Amino acid sequence: MLIGIDLDNTIVCYDGVFERLASELELPGHVASAGKQAIRDYLRQQNREDEWTLMQGKAYGSRMDRAQPFEGALEFMACARDRGHALCIVSHRTKQPFLGDPVDLHAAAQKWVRDRGIDRLASVFLEETAADKAARITALGCDVFIDDLPEFLGRPDFPAKTRKLHFSPSGAGEFGGTERVGAWEDVARLLLDQ
Numbered sequence: 529m530l531i532g533i534d535l536d537n538t539i540v541c542y543d544g545v546f547e548r549l550a551s552e553l554e555l556p557g558h559v560a561s562a563g564k565q566a567i568r569d570y571l572r573q574q575n576r577e578d579e580w581t582l583m584q585g586k587a588y589g590s591r592m593d594r595a596q597p598f599e600g601a602l603e604f605m606a607c608a609r610d611r612g613h614a615l616c617i618v619s620h621r622t623k624q625p626f627l628g629d630p631v632d633l634h635a636a637a638q639k640w641v642r643d644r645g646i647d648r649l650a651s652v653f654l655e656e657t658a659a660d661k662a663a664r665i666t667a668l669g670c671d672v673f674i675d676d677l678p679e680f681l682g683r684p685d686f687p688a689k690t691r692k693l694h695f696s697p698s699g700a701g702e703f704g705g706t707e708r709v710g711a712w713e714d715v716a717r718l719l720l721d722q
């Protein structure tokens with residue numbers, strides 16, 4: 529089986545990075561510790577959309593090295609490989625942030641993956657648009673794809689033959705046509721326990 533996996537917010541958990549960045553902006557503690565969506569919502573309510581955009585550029589760029597893999601993600605990949613499955617990571621992100629320092633966001637992602645030895649477990653494809661990401665998944669012929677964004681899994685150009693797993697640790701985002709998994713141990717149970 530060829531198992532395709534998204535990178536940002538599926539393998540990489542940014543909660544600690546966003547909490548730190550929110551603290552540096554002196555946002556209230558209960559907002560900073562409530563996760564990425566709460567931080568985004570708070571800044572939007574205050575008409576501070578640019579600060580949210582800047583924060584994302586830092587999280588996915590210069591501060592990405594502080595992000596941790598989700599619990600069980602690396603173990604799942606190693607176990608899948610041991611059982612003879614092939615793995616690919618297919619992600620999309622712009623080359624540079626929309627605002628802020630012109631950091632190479634693809635280089636930051638490649639370094640994060642390499643520093644954790646993930647490039648020895650999976651082929652890595654970084655695309656610039658969601659359409660290119662869907663085309664890559666089609667070209668690779670993934671049997672299953674795991675992604676945190678239901679709107680990506682629901683795209684009309686997402687390959688019909690690829691099984692969809694929606695990775696949602698918070699349990700949010702019900703979406704028809706996908707199976708929802710709350711943790712990597714659930715992914716392992718679904719895909720490897722047979």
Ligand SMILES: [Mg+2]
Nearest residue numbers: 534536537676
């Ligand atoms: Mg993602």
